[in-house]
Amino acid sequence: MDHQEILDNIQEKVIKGKIKEIEPLCVDALQQGLSAMEILEGGLLMAMQRVAEAWKNGKAFIPEVLITARAMNIGLAVLEPQLAKADRKHRGKVVIGTVLDDLHDIGKNLIGLMLKSRGFEIVDLGVNVKPEKFVEAIKEHQPPILCMSALLTTSMVHFRKVIEALEEAGLREDLLICVGGAPVTQAYANQVKADVYTPDAVSLADLLEERFS
Amino acid sequence: MPLDQSKFPKAKKDLLSREEVKALIKGKGTTRPAQCITPVLYLPSEQPFRQKEMEQIIEEYPDDAVFFEYTRPRNFGKPGDRYVWCDVENADPLLHKNEDEIGIDEKTALEWDVIEKISPDVPDPYFPECLVQDYFEDDGRYRGIFWTRLSFERLWHFRGMTNTLMDFYLYPDEVKALLLKLRNIIFKVIDRSVDEYHFDAIAFTDDIGMQDRPFFSEDIFLEFIKPHYKEVIDYAHSKGMDVWLHTCGNIEPFIPHMIELGLDVLHPIQKYSMDEEKIIEQYRDQICFWAGMEVQRILPFGSTEDVRQEMRFLIDTFYLPNKGRLVLASGNRFRHDIPTENIRAFFEELYTYGSCVAKHGVGKHESPSKGHTVLPDR
Numbered sequence: 313m314d315h316q317e318i319l320d321n322i323q324e325k326v327i328k329g330k331i332k333e334i335e336p337l338c339v340d341a342l343q344q345g346l347s348a349m350e351i352l353e354g355g356l357l358m359a360m361q362r363v364a365e366a367w368k369n370g371k372a373f374i375p376e377v378l379i380t381a382r383a384m385n386i387g388l389a390v391l392e393p394q395l396a397k398a399d400r401k402h403r404g405k406v407v408i409g410t411v412l413d414d415l416h417d418i419g420k421n422l423i424g425l426m427l428k429s430r431g432f433e434i435v436d437l438g439v440n441v442k443p444e445k446f447v448e449a450i451k452e453h454q455p456p457i458l459c460m461s462a463l464l465t466t467s468m469v470h471f472r473k474v475i476e477a478l479e480e481a482g483l484r485e486d487l488l489i490c491v492g493g494a495p496v497t498q499a500y501a502n503q504v505k506a507d508v509y510t511p512d513a514v515s516l517a518d519l520l521e522e523r524f525s
Numbered sequence: 526m527p528l529d530q531s532k533f534p535k536a537k538k539d540l541l542s543r544e545e546v547k548a549l550i551k552g553k554g555t556t557r558p559a560q561c562i563t564p565v566l567y568l569p570s571e572q573p574f575r576q577k578e579m580e581q582i583i584e585e586y587p588d589d590a591v592f593f594e595y596t597r598p599r600n601f602g603k604p605g606d607r608y609v610w611c612d613v614e615n616a617d618p619l620l621h622k623n624e625d626e627i628g629i630d631e632k633t634a635l636e637w638d639v640i641e642k643i644s645p646d647v648p649d650p651y652f653p654e655c656l657v658q659d660y661f662e663d664d665g666r667y668r669g670i671f672w673t674r675l676s677f678e679r680l681w682h683f684r685g686m687t688n689t690l691m692d693f694y695l696y697p698d699e700v701k702a703l704l705l706k707l708r709n710i711i712f713k714v715i716d717r718s719v720d721e722y723h724f725d726a727i728a729f730t731d732d733i734g735m736q737d738r739p740f741f742s743e744d745i746f747l748e749f750i751k752p753h754y755k756e757v758i759d760y761a762h763s764k765g766m767d768v769w770l771h772t773c774g775n776i777e778p779f780i781p782h783m784i785e786l787g788l789d790v791l792h793p794i795q796k797y798s799m800d801e802e803k804i805i806e807q808y809r810d811q812i813c814f815w816a817g818m819e820v821q822r823i824l825p826f827g828s829t830e831d832v833r834q835e836m837r838f839l840i841d842t843f844y845l846p847n848k849g850r851l852v853l854a855s856g857n858r859f860r861h862d863i864p865t866e867n868i869r870a871f872f873e874e875l876y877t878y879g880s881c882v883a884k885h886g887v888g889k890h891e892s893p894s895k896g897h898t899v900l901p902d903r
Contacts, residue, residue: 329694373741375690382691421687465825466860494736494774495821511737 315346322355322387327363329379331386338390348394356384356391360429367514374422377514381425388429402431403524405455409437409446411474414467419493419513423459426517432457432524443470443477450483457520460506462493471496472504488523490516528665533587538876541589543725546667549849550767550789550813557883558844558851560875561815564592564671564728565771565792565854578865586872590667590852592728593657595714597673598648600682607652610683611635613642634685637699645706650713657722669726669769670718672711676753677733677740679707693745704753712760719764726767726789729757734774736798743778751782758786769815773857774798784811793817793856794843796894801842810850816843817856818871819894824855825862827893829870836874837890844879846886853879 313321318341325333341351363380366372388395406427410420417439424434435453437445450458458478462468471491478484490508491501501509510516528542541549541559549555563583566572572579601616602609616639650656657670674682680703681689692700718724733740733750761768769790770783775798783791792815794801805814816839818824823835836853844851853875859868882888 329691331695370738373738373745374735375693375741375745378687378691379694418686418690464860465821466862 313344315344315350316354318344318346319351319354319358322351323359323362326356326359326380326383326387327376329376329383331379331383334383334386335390338387342390342394347398348391349398349400351387352391352395352400356387356429360384360426364514364518367512374418377422378425381422381429384429385425400431402433403521404457405433405435405453406457406459406520407435407437407446407449407453407455408459408461409441409449410439410461410463411467411470412440412442413470414462414464415439416461416463416493419463420459420461422513423461423492423516426513427520430517430521432520443474446474447477447481447483450478450487451481456486456524457488457490459490459492459516462491462496465495468493468496468500471501471506475505490520492516526663526665532664533584535581535584536587537585538587538880540587540666542665543667546590546852547725547767549851552810552813552845552848552850554847555849555883557879558840558849558853558875559589559667560586560854560872560879561588561590561592561852562854563588564594565817565856566858572859572861574861575865579859579868582869582872586876588666590669590726592669592671592726593660593722593724594671595656596654596658598654602647604644607647607649608654609647610643611639612644612647613639616642634688635683637684637696640683640699640703648710650710650717656714656717660722663723667725668722669724669728669767670714670722671728672714673730675711675729675731675757675770676704676707676750678731680704690740693741693749697748700749704749708753708756711757715757715761715764715766719766724766726769727761728769728771728790730771732771732773733779734772734776734795734798736774738775739778740774746779746782750779751786754783754788755786758788762787771815777804780804780808780812784808789813790815790852792852792854795819795856796823796892797821801839805842810845810848813850813852814843815852815854817854820856820858820860820863823893824867824871825860825864827867829866831893832867832870833874833878834890834893836871837878837888838892840875840878840882841887841890844882844887846882 322337325337338351360380363372363376367377408420408424410417424436428434435449437449460471475489489506491506492510498509510519528540545555546559549559599609600611602612604612604614606612616635684692715727718727758768767789770788771792774795777799790813794804794814794816796819818835823831
């Protein structure tokens with residue numbers, strides 16, 4: 313198998329969710345003389361890109377995105393020691409959480425998995441997160457990005473409360489605040505003075521990757 | 526049992542009888558669209574701050590079809606407990622140990638090896654704790670049992686949603702085995718509903734749609750979900766019961782399959798997720814729609830006139846004059862951000878406009894979502 317075939321094989325296995333095969337394939341690829349960066353970019357990231365493209369075209373769904381992100385994170389764990397040596401770009405920290413009065417977390421989990429696989433460091437505050445907990449986390453981790461999720465009309469009002477609390481604490485200015493969730497719209501995001509709204513986690517991951525490249 | 530209107534002394538409407546609702550569902554004629562909202566609302570426990578007002582509204586506008594909720598089995602129990610989903614002692618949730626940190630779907634997330642240890646015959650629907658809450662005798666209305674979590678919803682209550690969505694790829698055989706077990710429990714619920722209560726229908730919840738697309742592909746639906754639905758629908762029909770299904774979000778690719786399976790009533794055809802006019806154009810008179818008024822924008826943030834206009838739009842769109850095929854409800858429960866005056870407008874317009882179209886035919890009202898953008902401004 314030549315190097316391109318090895319990378320193509322990794323891509324296919326990632327896309328098909330053959331999670332158990334990812335680790336040995338990455339180990340084998342390293343042994344075959346491919347660099348960690350080549351495996352990451354030509355195998356894992358390429359697979360993620362293909363699934364993201366399929367998502368945009370309505371051909372992929374959450375299971376495929378989750379499986380790909382998880383497979384990618386398994387591969388990354390194998391490659392990470394080599395990548396550290398190769399000085400892989402770290403894109404910065406992202407604090408994520410589902411707002412108060414809301415326990416829905418699939419969107420939050422998805423953005424966490426996808427951003428992690430693209431070189432961001434994730435601080436996951438979980439669900440039902442109080443505004444003061446968001447403020448504490450921003451103070452402690454000083455991330456460039458905050459992502460908040462809400463599924464309910466009764467909980468999305470907390471976006472505004474978190475943003476106001478951050479303003480009061482003097483933490484708003486250098487922070488890119490992203491909001492999303494089923495009832496959220498661009499107009500509502502504008503209304504609560506968030507910086508970014510996307511209709512889904514995949515689009516947000518693309519947007520943040522581009523902005524923090 | 527003939528319908529006795531005098532049993533509803535405070536009602537501001539003439540109710541539909543069992544036979545009329547049955548005919549409406551099958552498209553065999555009706556005098557107006559039916560109302561069936563209480564199973565969607567979970568009244569009155571979720572509205573304590575306006576419980577009396579809600580009870581008064583429901584007394585004035587009683588449902589034409591009523592559903593009784595079963596007592597939900599507990600999630601966890603000890604070995605020997607009969608009415609639980611998991612009777613494995615000390616079965617820990619899988620993903621997180623700190624209650625503050627876990628999502629609703631992960632509270633009960635179990636490892637597959639724990640699921641394998643659950644007794645095959647729990648929960649036992651013949652156990653005395655089951656089946657029906659707040660039961661009242663037949664008053665001539667159409668009656669059914671409401672059983673939540675038909676397939677996907679039950680899977681993720683075992684495994685957590687993130688896991689479940691990956692399980693279709695990683696543990697397909699285990700998913701199918703769990704659905705088989707679930708199916709056998711539902712069969713017993715159907716048996717009991719027919720033999721002991723003589724119910725006309727069984728209603729299920731199974732949210733398989735997200736805001737903009739289904740949770741999973743049509744391939745996954747065909748492999749895992751459709752066979753399960755088919756078994757349940759066929760069994761209910763063999764016992765003479767109609768099957769109603771609530772499933773939120775965009776489920777457009779699955780609707781033809783549901784029609785093929787003979788599903789009788791489908792809720793809610795969610796606005797902003799699907800185009801109701803396109804859906805009715807494609808599937809007119811092939812299924813009875815249980816149209817649910819939108820709860821993300823119009824009901825909570827619209828005016829009472831927006832609510833009335835949306836109700837007129839729903840009836841104009843879905844109601845088939847001389848046939849029926851339309852039951853009305855909200856799309857989901859009335860959360861506390863929906864003003865009570867909007868709830869009252871909802872019920873009043875449902876009945877008054879519903880009765881009006883029966884006499885004068887449907888009109889051409891547009892949804893307020895087309896005229897202006899209803900936005901949260903509170």
